[in-house]
Amino acid sequence: MDAVMNAPAAPARRDTVARRLLRNRSFVIGAVLIGLIALAALLAGVIAPYDPLKGNFRARMVAPSATYWFGTDHFGRDILSRILHGARISLQIGIAVALVTGLLGVVIGAASGYFRRLDGPIMRLMDAFMAFPGIILAIAISSVLGASVTNVIIALSIAATPHTARIVRASVIVVREMEYVEAARAIGASHARILLRHILANSMAPLVVRMTYVFAVAILNEAVLSYIGVGPPPPTPTFGAIIANGRDFIVAAPWITVAPGLTVLVSVLGLNLLGDGLRDVLDPRMRVNAR
Amino acid sequence: MGRYVLRRLLATVPVLLLVSLLTFALLWLVPGDPASMFLDTSATQEALERVRREMGLDKPFLVRMGDWYWRVLQGDLGTSLLLNRGVTEAILERLPVTLSLTAIAFVFAVLIGVAAGVLAAVRHGRAADQGVMTLALLGLSIPEFWFGLVLIWLLAVTVQWFPAGDYVAFAQSPVLWAWHLALPAFTLACVQMGFIARMTRSSMLEVLGQDYVRTARAKGLPEPYVVLRHGLTNAMVPIVTVMGIMVGALLGGAVVTEQVFSLPGLGRLIIGAVLSRDFPVIQGGLLFLAVIYLVVNLVVDLLYAALDPRVRLE
Numbered sequence: 355m356d357a358v359m360n361a362p363a364a365p366a367r368r369d370t371v372a373r374r375l376l377r378n379r380s381f382v383i384g385a386v387l388i389g390l391i392a393l394a395a396l397l398a399g400v401i402a403p404y405d406p407l408k409g410n411f412r413a414r415m416v417a418p419s420a421t422y423w424f425g426t427d428h429f430g431r432d433i434l435s436r437i438l439h440g441a442r443i444s445l446q447i448g449i450a451v452a453l454v455t456g457l458l459g460v461v462i463g464a465a466s467g468y469f470r471r472l473d474g475p476i477m478r479l480m481d482a483f484m485a486f487p488g489i490i491l492a493i494a495i496s497s498v499l500g501a502s503v504t505n506v507i508i509a510l511s512i513a514a515t516p517h518t519a520r521i522v523r524a525s526v527i528v529v530r531e532m533e534y535v536e537a538a539r540a541i542g543a544s545h546a547r548i549l550l551r552h553i554l555a556n557s558m559a560p561l562v563v564r565m566t567y568v569f570a571v572a573i574l575n576e577a578v579l580s581y582i583g584v585g586p587p588p589p590t591p592t593f594g595a596i597i598a599n600g601r602d603f604i605v606a607a608p609w610i611t612v613a614p615g616l617t618v619l620v621s622v623l624g625l626n627l628l629g630d631g632l633r634d635v636l637d638p639r640m641r642v643n644a645r
Numbered sequence: 646m647g648r649y650v651l652r653r654l655l656a657t658v659p660v661l662l663l664v665s666l667l668t669f670a671l672l673w674l675v676p677g678d679p680a681s682m683f684l685d686t687s688a689t690q691e692a693l694e695r696v697r698r699e700m701g702l703d704k705p706f707l708v709r710m711g712d713w714y715w716r717v718l719q720g721d722l723g724t725s726l727l728l729n730r731g732v733t734e735a736i737l738e739r740l741p742v743t744l745s746l747t748a749i750a751f752v753f754a755v756l757i758g759v760a761a762g763v764l765a766a767v768r769h770g771r772a773a774d775q776g777v778m779t780l781a782l783l784g785l786s787i788p789e790f791w792f793g794l795v796l797i798w799l800l801a802v803t804v805q806w807f808p809a810g811d812y813v814a815f816a817q818s819p820v821l822w823a824w825h826l827a828l829p830a831f832t833l834a835c836v837q838m839g840f841i842a843r844m845t846r847s848s849m850l851e852v853l854g855q856d857y858v859r860t861a862r863a864k865g866l867p868e869p870y871v872v873l874r875h876g877l878t879n880a881m882v883p884i885v886t887v888m889g890i891m892v893g894a895l896l897g898g899a900v901v902t903e904q905v906f907s908l909p910g911l912g913r914l915i916i917g918a919v920l921s922r923d924f925p926v927i928q929g930g931l932l933f934l935a936v937i938y939l940v941v942n943l944v945v946d947l948l949y950a951a952l953d954p955r956v957r958l959e
Contacts, residue, residue, distance in 0.1 A: 478659050478660055478663060479663055481660045481663075482660050482663035482664045482666075482667055482935075483667065484893075485660065485664050485893075485935035485936075485938045485939050486664075486667075486931055486934065486935050486938075487893055487894065487896050487897025487898075487900070487934060487938070488894075488897060489897045489898070489900065489901065490897050490900055490915065490930075490931060490934060491931075493900075493915075493916070493919055494671060494915075494919065494927055494931055495671075495674060497919040497920070497922070497927075498671060498672075498674045498675050499674055570786070574788050577788050577790075577791070578788070578789075578790060578901055581790055581901075582901070582904065582916055582919075582920075583920060584919060584920075593788075597788075597790075597791055597794070601794060604794060604797070604798045604802070605798065605802050605803075608798055611791070611794055611795070611798075612795065614791075615788055615791035615792075615794075615795065618788045618791065619783075619786055619787055619788065619791075622785075622786040622787075622788070623782065623783065623786040626782060626785055626786050627782070630782075
């Protein structure tokens with residue numbers, strides 16, 4: 355029944371959200387930045403001028419030039435090629451962490467916000483997780499599980515989930531009291547149906563915004579994990595690993611460190627702008643807090 | 646107020662219990678036999694048994710958990726497998742470095758962040774506003790450890806205005822202490838500075854639109870007085886509430902910053918333990934940081950309740 359009722363309104367609404375997003379400067383700049391980096395990462399295999407893992411010993415620590423745009427490291431590996439392949443791993447990890455966190459956040463947040471009896475225990479557990487600084491929790495988990503891309507994803511997701519669950523819970527609690535939820539309950543809708551169709555469908559906006567920021571933080575934290583040495587194992591080219599390689603040569607060959615760091619900065623900046631734009635358009639209530 | 650303090654204290658107890666349980670449970674995540682982590686593959690059966698005994702892995706789970714709680718309550722976090730000394734002792738020895746770094750970074754973040762936010766709000770929509778907001782966004786997006794490396798390269802190696810690392814105790818020389826911590830603290834403060842600038846700006850914009858601000862202006866009070874006394878005092882309320890969370894983020898960031906600037910703090914202890922899989926130190930360090938975080942948040946909440954009576958009645 356509600357499919358029929360929603361049908362005429364839906365396209366018009368989607369249209370205005372899209373148009374409002376396109377008019378939002380933050381969103382557009384962010385989308386272009388992250389779009390370009392994603393494209394470069396996708397095409398890394400085609401556009402990278404050199405093998406990211408194979409060094410040329412005759413061209414070690416070469417400064418940026420026409421042959422090596424971003425220079426080479428102490429093994430003679432091309433920095434640009436390593437960054438392109440690194441972007442691929444970083445973005446994969448970022449997307450995976452955003453999705454896993456989003457899913458866990460919805461399940462935990464919805465359970466906590468909808469079923470009052472679960473609320474106390476679940477939230478205390480989330481409080482306990484949040485007492486550990488996220489990055490340290492991720493470092494500890496990643497080191498315990500062992501260095502791999504999957505384990506980095508697991509570690510970063512565990513660190514990002516509690517806050518996400520809290521955000522979902524907060525909006526579920528608001529929506530739960532709406533009259534249309536009461537109406538759905540009155541006509542005998544099941545818990546599952548009420549939760550999925552009515553409550554979650556109407557509490558998505560803060561989650562989408564949060565997932566964008568989780569993506570950004572995951573890229574930053576993945577770089578930290580790799581820099582410290584608990585990220586994906588070498589010789590995997592990740593941003594953090596390239597920066598860690600350049601650390602000892604920062605005076606003689608600053609390009610090894612500067613270029614990957616700037617790439618992280620631009621990626622995270624793009625995602626933050628994207629998130630700001632999405633928040634302004636989808637969730638104007640949150641504006642007051644963060645802008 | 647007394648009842649609120651009691652309620653707030655009681656609410657911390659289950660979280661504390663869960664926090665220590667989580668720290669304890671970290672060992673479960675180890676694939677296979679935790680004892681084998683500390684030895685290489687050629688280790689003899691006896692060596693494995695010995696480590697298991699030392700770690701208490703030969704006892705049943707509940708007994709181990711009971712032991713752990715009992716020891717932690719007495720302030721004993723166990724013995725480091727690598728340093729061959731008490732974990733509590735090692736942590737306390739390094740704590741001043743981490744607390745100094747976090748405290749200076751906190752001051753940087755609040756002073757610079759609030760000043761920038763006020764400036765942006767007062768110059769709303771003009772060049773200064775846009776400039777501040779762009780810088781704040783950059784601060785939020787910059788990888789801290791990388792920024793630290795760049796600062797070392799530019800300000801410590803190239804022009805040599807600051808030392809590249811090392812720590813001088815406050816008691817030894819307050820001037821050298823501050824000078825050595827200036828770069829790392831600024832690096833660490835960047836992200837929070839960005840957050841605070843953005844929050845202050847939006848909070849100020851909201852407050853400056855209130856009736857009482859218009860009244861203050863209408864009765865002829867000087868503009869700086871209106872902005873600071875009527876505006877900022879009220880705009881700070883939401884910022885005070887997130888200060889506890891901020892301290893947590895700074896403590897986390899300090900771990901990484903210490904690594905970049907080779908400061909002998911808690912962070913380097915934990916990361917060293919992570920890299921050598923020294924479990925008691927990892928667990929002890931995590932627990933310690935979490936307890937600091939909980940205590941700071943407790944204090945912030947109590948302060949907030951003291952300032953704003955409405956909170957107590959909730």
